Amino acid sequence: MSKLDEMDFSILGFLQENGKRSYTEIAKLLNVSEGTVRTRINRMLKDGVFEFIIHMDPNKIGLNVQVIIGIVTKLGHQEQIATTLNQYQEVRFVGAFSGRHDLIIQAYFKNNDDLVHFVNKELANMDGVISVDVSIELKQYKDSFSYIENQ
C-alpha cells in the first residue's frame, strides 16, 4: 500500500464533510480532472483507507439504550471472548485495551430489558469473563467521523 500524499488527504478532507460529494465536484475543488479523483478514491478504497457508509442515529431507529462496557477477562481468554462478542449485532465496537479493562465494547439496545438480558444472560455466561462494568450513556455530545483537519 502506497503512502497517501497531500491530494489524497484533500480528497478525504472533502469526503469527510460529505460522503456524497461527486468525483466531478471534488475535481473542480482541487483543479484536477475527474479521472484523477476517481483513480485515487478507488486506490484508497482498495487499500482499505476508507469506506463509504451511512451513520445512523441510534435513537432515531429505536435503539434507545447505548452503553459502553468494560470487561476484565481471564488471562488467555481475551481473543475468544472478543470473537464471540463480534457476532452480536447489538455490539458495534470491540477492542482490546491496556488499562483497567481488557476489552471495551460499545453496544446499542432497543431497551433496558435487552441490555439486562445481554449482560446477565450472554456476558455472564461467557467463559473467561471475570467482571464487567456497564456505563449507560446519558447524553451524547459528539460522535464525529472527521478526523482530518482540512484545508
Place this chain on the structure above:
Amino acid sequence: MSKLDEMDFSILGFLQENGKRSYTEIAKLLNVSEGTVRTRINRMLKDGVFEFIIHMDPNKIGLNVQVIIGIVTKLGHQEQIATTLNQYQEVRFVGAFSGRHDLIIQAYFKNNDDLVHFVNKELANMDGVISVDVSIELKQYKDSFSYIENQ
C-alpha cells in the same frame, strides 16, 4: 418527525451494507419506483435519521494511537468539560455516562507524544476534571455501522 416504516428500515438495511448503493438499485431490490426511494431517503436525511459519511481507518491515515478515556468530573462541571472536549479534532466521541466515569471519550492521536500532551497538558488543566483513566487500544476487533438486522 414521522415514524419509520418497514420500507424505511429496508432502505437503511441496504445502505448500511454499502453507502454507495443507488436509488435505482435499491428501488429494484424493493420493487418500487426510484422516486419512492429518493423521497424516503431525503426525508430521513432531513430528519437526521442517518447521514452519508466515510469511515476512515485511523491507522491508515497516520492516527496510530487510539484511546478511550474515562473522566470523573466535579459536580456541575460535566457539561462545560464536554463542550470543551468537543472542540478537539482528536476527540471523535464524547458522552455523559452513568457508572464509574461521568464522561467517556474516544480519541485518535498520531503518536504517544500527542496523547501524553493531550492528557497532561490539556485534560489536566481543565477546570473540574477530578481524574482520568486512559485505556490505550491494543487491537480492534470490530467497528461496525450496521445496527439494523436486515432481510
Place this chain on the structure above:
DNA sequence: AGTCCAATTTACGAAATTTGCAGAAAAATA
C-alpha cells in the same frame, strides 16, 4: 542533458444515475 520506463493524469464518449416535476394513486380526514 538525453532516453527510457512506469505511474499518473487527462480526455472523451457511452451508460447509468440523479434531479425536477406533473399527474395518478392511496391514505387520512371530515
Place this chain on the structure above:
DNA sequence: TATTTTTCTGCAAATTTCGTAAATTGGACT
C-alpha cells in the same frame, strides 16, 4: 362519500460514473 394531504410513479433533462486510450510527469540510469 367527498375532500384534502401525502405518497408514489413515470418521464425527460442534466449530471455523474465508468471504461479506455492518449498524453504527461517524474525518476533512474546512461
